[in-house]
Amino acid sequence: MDAYNxxxxxxxxxVHHVANDTYAGCADVSKRASAMAKxxxxxxxxxxxxxxxxxxxxxxxxxxxxxxxxxVNGAIGILRYIERDEDARVK
Numbered sequence: 593m594d595a596y597n598x599x600x601x602x603x604x605x606x607v608h609h610v611a612n613d614t615y616a617g618c619a620d621v622s623k624r625a626s627a628m629a630k631x632x633x634x635x636x637x638x639x640x641x642x643x644x645x646x647x648x649x650x651x652x653x654x655x656x657x658x659x660x661x662x663x664v665n666g667a668i669g670i671l672r673y674i675e676r677d678e679d680a681r682v683k
Contacts, residue, residue: 600652607648607674609682641665648674648682 613631618624636643641657648671656667675683 601647601649603649605649607682609646609648611642611644611646650674 613628615624615627618627631639632644634644636657650671650673653668653670656663656665656669659665677683
């Protein structure tokens, strides 16, 4: 599935979005950095289906692989818009 997604979601319009994770309970900066390094190396099946990097392309279908708020596992939708902040970063 990942190989198919990589091949079908390609081109100059692809947005490579890195997860914006929140880390709580780290005793100091070095422990936080260590936790971040471990999480970023994990595969999506080790993080509840949430990948570290997601390739986004407006107009492509996406399937939810885990329950998120009111979105249920298996739901399919088409990405229509990518919201960005004032610095043009994906929100």
